[in-house]
Amino acid sequence: MENEVILWKAPQLGRRAEQEIVDGFDPQQYPGNGPYFTTVKAIAEGFASIYGNGLQEIHFSRMVFDNLVARGVIVADTFYDPNESYCVPAARLTEFNEAMKQGRCFYEKPLVVI
Amino acid sequence: MLLRETLSCDMNKNMVEIGAIIEGTVDRIEPYGLFLNHAGGKVVVLGPEVSWHDHRNLRDRFKIRDVLRVLVLRYNYKDDVYVGSIRRLHPELNPYRDLSRLRPGTVLQGKVTSLAGDEVTVALPNGAFGHVPKYRAPSHWARGQMVPVVITALEVDEGRLWLDAAESYPNKTVNGSTETKEKQAAN
Numbered sequence: 179m180e181n182e183v184i185l186w187k188a189p190q191l192g193r194r195a196e197q198e199i200v201d202g203f204d205p206q207q208y209p210g211n212g213p214y215f216t217t218v219k220a221i222a223e224g225f226a227s228i229y230g231n232g233l234q235e236i237h238f239s240r241m242v243f244d245n246l247v248a249r250g251v252i253v254a255d256t257f258y259d260p261n262e263s264y265c266v267p268a269a270r271l272t273e274f275n276e277a278m279k280q281g282r283c284f285y286e287k288p289l290v291v292i
Numbered sequence: 293m294l295l296r297e298t299l300s301c302d303m304n305k306n307m308v309e310i311g312a313i314i315e316g317t318v319d320r321i322e323p324y325g326l327f328l329n330h331a332g333g334k335v336v337v338l339g340p341e342v343s344w345h346d347h348r349n350l351r352d353r354f355k356i357r358d359v360l361r362v363l364v365l366r367y368n369y370k371d372d373v374y375v376g377s378i379r380r381l382h383p384e385l386n387p388y389r390d391l392s393r394l395r396p397g398t399v400l401q402g403k404v405t406s407l408a409g410d411e412v413t414v415a416l417p418n419g420a421f422g423h424v425p426k427y428r429a430p431s432h433w434a435r436g437q438m439v440p441v442v443i444t445a446l447e448v449d450e451g452r453l454w455l456d457a458a459e460s461y462p463n464k465t466v467n468g469s470t471e472t473k474e475k476q477a478a479n
Contacts, residue, residue: 224340
């Protein structure tokens with residue numbers, strides 16, 4: 179099993195995508211089920227091609243990721259195959275944001291076609 | 293209760309069979325997908341499953357009360373909603389299907405669109421995109437650059453494609469003839 183898990187997110191247009199990677203995700207901006215993430219880059223890119231606001235990339239160690247899942251901070255859902263899609267309920271985003279600080283996070287801007 | 297008895301009781305629930313094609317009425321449009329009503333049940337078609345080629349905002353393409361045909365892919369037990377696809381009802385528009393007709397090792401030209409993570413994303417001119425593992429990609433590849441790639445795996449209906457850098461691939465087909473590693477070494 180790999181030692182690292184990458185969570186991908188395609189931020190919707192209007193989101194401060196680069197800032198979210200630095201400051202974390204604001205529960206008020208993501209009420210209810212909170213933001214959705216995927217472990218499959220292709221899935222995130224499918225959404226990114228619609229939103230046109232780049233890609234967010236969060237690396238967790240496998241241990242940290244499993245711990246967040248076990249505590250219910252990261253919740254699996256079945257919009258895609260098992261282990262491909264997750265959400266972080268708004269009420270748990272503070273804990274998720276704390277964990278993000280232990281991981282490596284990146285933002286890739288959309289490719290501008292000239 | 294025996295499974296057979298359980299099944300016969302629960303079959304009264306009007307569940308839709310996975311793989312069925314249904315009609316639904318659009319009752320909500322979100323940036324990430326369409327919500328439809330089918331016989332009182334909820335169906336969601338997530339953005340990427342709407343169309344193979346049209347990536348415009350869903351609110352510009354659909355309106356409330358539109359009636360759409362949807363292929364049922366799965367049931368989301370947690371949220372009590374069916375997950376469907378519209379694009380899979382149009383295999384003739386599927387760019388990944390075109391790729392499945394190519395001879396193994398055919399060299400394709402694609403544009404690098406992302407270097408994020410451990411995969412390089414390459415978009416092909418027909419609208420399909422796939423990934424080259426970073427450790428297989430030449431270090432000089434940059435975003436926006438056209439690069440030669442070959443297919444290593446393909447899931448047509450899912451629209452998923454795995455690629456390799458043509459220069460790293462042992463048996464590539466250039467202009468219809470297969471170029472083996474030995475041949476490449478000789479050149």
